[in-house]
Amino acid sequence: MTEQTRVLRDALDSLREPLFIVEDNKGCVFANSALFQFLGIKRPEDSVLDLSEFWPGVTVGSFRGEEIASEFKLKSGDAFAVKLSIQTIHEHTWIVRVLAGVSRSDALHNFHAHRLETLGMLAGGVAHDFNNVLAGILGHITYLKMILPARGTHTESLSAIEDGAKKASTLTQQILSFSKLEGGEKVEEVNVCELARGACKLLRGAISPEYSLECNLPQAPVCVLAVEGKLAQVIVNLVINARDAIGPEGFIRVSVATVDSEKELEAAFGTKELSSKSYARLTVTDNGHGMDEAVLEKIFEPYFSTKKDKGTGLGLAVVREIVQLFGGAILVESKVNVGTTISVYLPIVSAAAQQPRLSKGAPSKPELPRGSERILVIDDEYPVRNVLCVSLEHLGYEVDVAESGKEAIEKYQASQRYDLVLLDMIMPQLSGDQVFVELKKFDPTVRVLVISGFSSETAVRSILNSGGRGFIQKPFTIEELSKNVRSCLA
Numbered sequence: 010m011t012e013q014t015r016v017l018r019d020a021l022d023s024l025r026e027p028l029f030i031v032e033d034n035k036g037c038v039f040a041n042s043a044l045f046q047f048l049g050i051k052r053p054e055d056s057v058l059d060l061s062e063f064w065p066g067v068t069v070g071s072f073r074g075e076e077i078a079s080e081f082k083l084k085s086g087d088a089f090a091v092k093l094s095i096q097t098i099h100e101h102t103w104i105v106r107v108l109a110g111v112s113r114s115d116a117l118h119n120f121h122a123h124r125l126e127t128l129g130m131l132a133g134g135v136a137h138d139f140n141n142v143l144a145g146i147l148g149h150i151t152y153l154k155m156i157l158p159a160r161g162t163h164t165e166s167l168s169a170i171e172d173g174a175k176k177a178s179t180l181t182q183q184i185l186s187f188s189k190l191e192g193g194e195k196v197e198e199v200n201v202c203e204l205a206r207g208a209c210k211l212l213r214g215a216i217s218p219e220y221s222l223e224c225n226l227p228q229a230p231v232c233v234l235a236v237e238g239k240l241a242q243v244i245v246n247l248v249i250n251a252r253d254a255i256g257p258e259g260f261i262r263v264s265v266a267t268v269d270s271e272k273e274l275e276a277a278f279g280t281k282e283l284s285s286k287s288y289a290r291l292t293v294t295d296n297g298h299g300m301d302e303a304v305l306e307k308i309f310e311p312y313f314s315t316k317k318d319k320g321t322g323l324g325l326a327v328v329r330e331i332v333q334l335f336g337g338a339i340l341v342e343s344k345v346n347v348g349t350t351i352s353v354y355l356p357i358v359s360a361a362a363q364q365p366r367l368s369k370g371a372p373s374k375p376e377l378p379r380g381s382e383r384i385l386v387i388d389d390e391y392p393v394r395n396v397l398c399v400s401l402e403h404l405g406y407e408v409d410v411a412e413s414g415k416e417a418i419e420k421y422q423a424s425q426r427y428d429l430v431l432l433d434m435i436m437p438q439l440s441g442d443q444v445f446v447e448l449k450k451f452d453p454t455v456r457v458l459v460i461s462g463f464s465s466e467t468a469v470r471s472i473l474n475s476g477g478r479g480f481i482q483k484p485f486t487i488e489e490l491s492k493n494v495r496s497c498l499a
């Protein structure tokens with residue numbers, strides 16, 4: 010290669026725009042590095058690329074100076090639509106520039122994100138139904154605890170059932186917040202400890218039982234500003250990578266700590282200015298095969314993977330993107346045959362105490378606020394409807410039930426008015442918010458207490474903004490129910 014050719018080649022390589030040069034008879038004689046990046050394929054030594062490798066069926070002789078829409082197709086089957094500009098630079102030589110198109114890495118990235126999203130939605134759907142079953146079980150337990158003597162042969166069994174149901178309920182809440190249904194894309198204060206605890210519980214199912222997955226999490230909350238679902242994705246990707254790296258004697262440890270050592274933060278952030286004094290450090294450690302220098306250098310590159318067909322190579326690229334989005338940094342330490350430690354640093358926000366939701370159930374018989382008003386319960390799920398009905402009647406109320414929105418509207422219109430309506434959100438045909446609109450049309454003073462598994466649901470917020478009296482999250486205890494009902498009737 011002459012000096013002049015090298016300079017020209019370097020100049021074309023320095024351009025961000027993917028381009029290649031085509032000669033009649035010879036095909037593609039040069040492609041710049043941006044094109045290889047765009048196609049997501051490795052660049053051969055001589056930068057020469059057979060046109061059929063990415064643009065099958067094209068006839069070089071038909072080129073005119075023009076802009077065209079076309080499609081690149083790789084042997085792997087990946088295809089992407091492109092807009093090209095073709096310029097004649099010689100009688101039989103053309104330069105082809107890619108003006109627009111979705112690169113392979115973008116396409117893969119979208120696929121990865123989409124796959125995670127689908128899994129999240131699926132898990133969320135299952136968790137939602139499961140939550141309703143639990144609401145029934147927990148409700149009946151609190152009811153039984155109230156009507157049975159405080160001490161007896163039944164006490165231990167009842168407590169065991171209650172513990173089990175509460176554990177299942179915490180797990181369900183975790184799955185709900187993993188799925189995009191709860192929380193959505195909202196940036197909020199997230200307690201990393203609690204998130205990691207829940208993630209570990211879920212991930213145990215994805216890891217062979219002979220491996221150990223340890224959690225080392227402080228009781229005190231360590232809060233950061235982030236989108237909960239995205240942070241969960243970080244933990245999942247790191248733990249799954251650790252799982253893939255460990256052997257029969259493997260262990261994985263997930264830990265969270267607060268860090269304010271300048272030295273450590275400098276190692277993670279380099280010269281970047283720090284936005285906080287203290288950082289949350291989420292660490293995933295394994296004693297797997299580790300990584301050598303060559304692998305370490307590339308791990309954050311999109312679609313770099315040593316797992317052949319088993320990995321997309323996007324896990325860590327996604328992790329880095331998420332961590333940077335929330336003002337954080339990542340530190341990787343690894344030794345071949347010893348193991349790997351990956352630490353994620355995120356700026357801490359206030360460490361406001363977060364109460365675990367289900368610790369509220371009082372152990373002894375509580376004094377519950379009672380009443381005698383008429384209440385209409387609308388829920389399509391039998392266990393929820395049933396426990397609401399039994400509990401409310403126990404508290405002295407007169408209760409009527411409806412299994413659907415349609416039945417509820419008919420009952421409401423036919424009756425001599427109810428003092429309160431307990432309204433489920435997610436129902437087939439008429440959803441809770443539609444029922445609310447209909448009831449309001451008929452009776453603008455209608456009092457509604459919304460029941461839902463998702464506190465952040467837009468429909469819930471819209472009802473509360475337009476006159477709904479209150480909200481109660483499933484699963485609920487009889488204490489929560491009685492208090493909320495009273496305050497709505499006040």
Ligand SMILES: Nc1ncnc2c1ncn2[C@@H]1O[C@H](COP(=O)(O)OP(=O)(O)OP(=O)(O)O)[C@@H](O)[C@H]1O
Nearest residue numbers: 250251254299308314315320321322323324325349
């Ligand atoms: N804990 C680890 N121990 C050893 N090697 C690791 C570890 N984490 C990541 N790697 C290396 O980094 C590479 C890139 O990881 P990344 O998560 O981006 O992709 P992947 O795991 O190969 O694919 P995917 O995440 O799509 O399943 C891995 O293929 C592996 O070689």
Ligand SMILES: [Mg+2]
Nearest residue numbers: 246250324325
């Ligand atoms: Mg991975």
